[in-house]
Amino acid sequence: MTDLADLADLVLSECQESPEPSVPTSGLWSYRRPIVLHITGSSAPSELSPSPFPRYDFGLAATKKGDVYFCGGLIHDHPGLLYHYSAKDNTATVLQCSGDDPGPRYEHAMTMVGNNVIALHGGYPCNSREAVDPSLFLFNLVSRKWLKVPVAGSAPGSRQGHSMVVIGTTIFMFGGWPLHGSERLDELWAFDLRTIHTQPRWELVTPSSTGKPPPRDDFVFVPHQNQLMLFGGYGEEYLADTWAFDTNTKRWSELQCVGDVPSPRDRAAGAVLDDVMYIIGGCDQNAGYNDVFALKISEHRWFRVEGIGKVENHLIHAVACIGTKIFIFGGEPSHLEDKQDMVAVLDTKYINNSELHTPERLLDLDTDPDIGTLSEVNRENSRRLASLEGDTGKLEKRLAELERSKGEVLRENSKLKERCAELEERLAELEEDGRQAKRQELIAAILKSTSKANSLANLQGMDAQTMADFLTEVLENQALLQSDAERRHILYLLRKVVKSAQVLPIRTGLYNVQCDLVDPINSLGGYGLIYQGVFEGQVAQIGELALPAHVSHPNVIPLYGSYLSAERIPRICIVSPWMENGDLVDYLANLPDTPLIPLMSDVAAGLQFLHDMGIVHADLKARNVLVSRTQRAMLTDFGILTVLNTSMGSSNSASFSGTTYWMAPELLVAEEVPPPTPQSDMWGFGCTCFEAMTGQTPFLEFYKYPGQLIGAFVRGYATPLRPKRNCPPTITNGGPLVTLAERCWNYEPSERPTAAEAFRFLTELNVEDNRPSMDEELAMFEAVKNKRPEVKIDYRYLLSVVRKARAIDNHKRECHEYLRYDMYLNNV
Structure with a gap:
């Protein structure tokens, strides 16, 4: 003591x-x-x-x-x-x-x-x-x-x-x-x-x-x-x-x-x-x-x-x-x-x-030491004022001169203001040009980092935070990237940085989200639980975050941002608009006479957009399609877990957890399960068409256990339309939607239609679409997103971080090559 x-x-x-x-x-x-x-x-x-x-x-x-x-x-x-x-x-x-x-x-x-x-x-x-x-x-x-x-x-x-x-x-x-x-x-x-x-x-x-x-x-x-x-x-x-x-x-x-x-x-x-x-x-x-x-x-x-x-x-x-x-x-x-x-x-x-x-x-x-001198200053001011008052004639003469030149001064001032405005506008343009040049230089340096052991993916602390903020800025600015391959590269790196350093882009950070994370609305999401909350006065959907997808499309659920839950062990959560019509299963159960072609066209459009971005949905089914207030289908519950054709690699199959009755045969029968692909997504698209037409889960009536379905896939004949060999079709008079779905169930993945081909097929049917306009709904989504904070990025500092990481990668590569050469000499 x-x-x-x-x-x-x-x-x-x-x-x-x-x-x-x-x-x-x-x-x-x-x-x-x-x-x-x-x-x-x-x-x-x-x-x-x-x-x-x-x-x-x-x-x-x-x-x-x-x-x-x-x-x-x-x-x-x-x-x-x-x-x-x-x-x-x-x-x-x-x-x-x-x-x-x-x-x-x-x-x-x-x-x-x-x-x-x-x-x-x-x-x-x-x-x-x-x-x-x-x-x-x-x-x-x-x-x-x-x-x-x-x-x-x-x-x-x-x-x-x-x-x-x-x-x-x-x-x-x-x-x-x-x-x-x-x-x-x-x-x-x-x-x-x-x-x-x-x-x-x-x-x-x-x-x-x-x-x-x-x-x-x-x-x-x-x-x-x-x-x-x-x-x-x-x-x-x-x-x-x-x-x-x-x-x-x-x-x-x-x-x-x-x-x-x-x-x-x-x-x-x-x-x-x-x-x-x-x-x-x-x-x-x-x-x-x-x-x-x-x-x-x-x-x-x-x-x-x-x-x-x-x-x-x-x-x-x-x-x-x-x-x-x-x-x-x-x-x-x-x-x-x-x-x-x-x-x-x-x-x-x-x-x-x-x-x-x-x-x-x-x-x-006040504790300022200068306050004690105020009395002396005031006395000096009083003496000066008395002197000025004693010279009133000079002051009046000077005032008259100023009045005469007043108009001239005002005109000159107006010209100066116009010139200042022009200079400020030009300065802003030059500053933006400078920032754009720095962004392009940074992007070029990042894209040169092609090693799978890229040190940029392992940044920590403030370096990781700054990198995540910059990559988010790049993905939200369409003009900064020249191709889908570059976008996939940036998406993959963002995922690695966020996951490794456990940071969130400040641009997507939200505050004052009101949500009780005790009672989820459901637990069907492939990437986490779903809750109902409030953000910016709007009812919102709150979900545990696998990783925020930086996408923007009318048929993909918009992302408002993310936040850390106020818990002892905080969870990273995403915030999206609340879809009062629920998912596609519930919506069609409540309104069975709804035309299906416009809704499935929405699904195909959203899927085409994801595939063009290099993103595989990996769990496409009717429960993962939400219906907006304007009756539009929106894809949800996807991650950027598969970023295809990047020189930095892609996620392995352990990252994925699709749902068996919607999964393509090649994902279930292989000895080593491959990662999902756009082609396996199209099998799931066909299964979603089946759900929309029948209200039933594909295969479930015929194969109660997933193992039985895998056996049927091994034998190579089962599809949702004909689950058993030589059995009558499960759908009769299905029209063009059945035709499209059958093409999606081809056992040869390369023979399945692409999402773009499916969208074109459905669009060319020219089915009447009487749904209300999405303009107001999309404007509301953008208005909420635009309230996210602006982030100032130190591009020069980040460039030094990138160059340092590249130097580390080059040194590792040289050491690796030296060891290989040394082993070669020893073997010789």
Whole structure:
């Protein structure tokens, strides 16, 4: 207990130290890129600290002196390191730590105790294979040592999305989501640091009031005098309520606020300055916010901070109030554009609202050293004003001259504006040309990497993330690729990078998806379970992700994007539009008189598009064909698991799991099962035609067990039309759809029609199609997809990564050739 006792003495002795000055800034908003210093306390003095940003979902604690400490979070390569940022010097450095290391985590809670102790609790492990220790950890900044606090009795346990603050010598913790539970929490816990000397203990606070805040996570929780202030978050819905807890009376009170109340949101950040609580950013189910609100606590009145100009959306970030400035750190990087590695500073001195802070009060609060010179500046200005007033005649003469030339200046200004607009347009064209040239150079370098042991497929960390983002950009831009072979090459590499590095393209990343991943709608999908959820106000289909297919066709289910589920072991999920008409089996059962030719034409068109992209569906059946609101058939449940004819190879048969009664004979009778092909897809197309015409599963009535069907395939006569030798056909008077299906059931794969030939055959029948237009439906799909974040890619950096990977491949190839030559010489 010696270390704990020393730490307690340190806390109790310096809890109320006065603030020190910080570096002055000018204007309402400013930005700083931290100066990275060498690692403090490192055995290698010249070792430079890694860049602290970008990162989000991390913990942060700050002193009134301007020392800010943070660790953990997502997308940072070193979440286990503890950083120190000096607001005074704008420097960032890693602190060398010892003791009971809490380990890398995110969505944890951190707070400052005085100026020399940091408290940390909870969160998710950054490595899903590890567990998070639910203990309270304290970090002694004097000894640079982490200490795990052993407590007696009950304790908060593992949770995430909660928050901690300190009032006096007590740490208060509220809310969150338990790592092994299904409901958010509304508990308030207290830890008195004075108990460290005797027996450390948490206390579950029992409020004296009947009312209390509903359960929630990702909210704003800040201290103000003897009160705990609470705003927003997410419970059963997005919240915008404001609560105060009196630590003396242990009473919760919901504030009945007036004024410009913020909209419901979570993942905002907050700070208190004097008698005002500031709320910055956040998000709801529709979008992130770039607004700032201020609550005058004593009046229960909200104000929107006006005149902030164009500021990036901030969510999943952290803030610290130092003097009159609020420092904003990190945040979800896709919203921060080119400021992902910068610290934003909001200086409240420049908020033009005396109802929040009077100018006199701001002078008292400000810690800038330059404020003391304002009186002298004001006196000098007064002397200059008197001099100007004494020379009124000269001023009036000058004013007349300016009036006479006003028209001339306006005309010249108009010309300059037109010229500036032309130059800006030309500059934008040149910049786009430059980006296009860099993209083409990158694509050429990637396409030259033809080895099956290609090092590009094994990239990790930020290299893998940048590569995945670039490959996604290439696939979405039709003009960047010259052939289907190049597209297949890019598709294959994207699949390998995503699977190897476990990253998702930021462009396809979604937020605020609402879905309960407990009860699936069905479990028939070949690549995962299907759930119903909500995204961007639209009902959506949520499925576990094998790998997102970057395709866009009216007869292929659109992909909105993907996200990580909020679970202890997150799953990668895809989000697609919800098809209220269900699959083809259910749709035709409900509407048996529906014309079949238009629907099967849709299936053939979608299949032709996939085959042209080098994608094999591998599990085509009526259950994997959904029907849209406009009665169009859309293929679903396919992966980019087969990318044909690439010089990088293709997936082996172990990657596939088709359904026996729809699988082509060559996939079932071979000793070594080959991967599916476009020709085997066409057998499945014929079986889907059979289902549409009969409502029955092919072969099931005649072969109850798959082994019996395989035996019939070995004997070489069974088709869905004639499952038994010399038996009457299962369909009579089927018309042209039976004719087409019979061609698809040819035992020689090369004799089967292609998807393009099937589509042409059905189109040339000229069957009347009275279905409504798809224009509105497709426009809705595109509108939702267009709300995905834009991603800025450092092409020069990525090119260096590609060249390095090629150099590694060349070296491996040379070593391999040398070994072969050496073996040859030994044999000779």
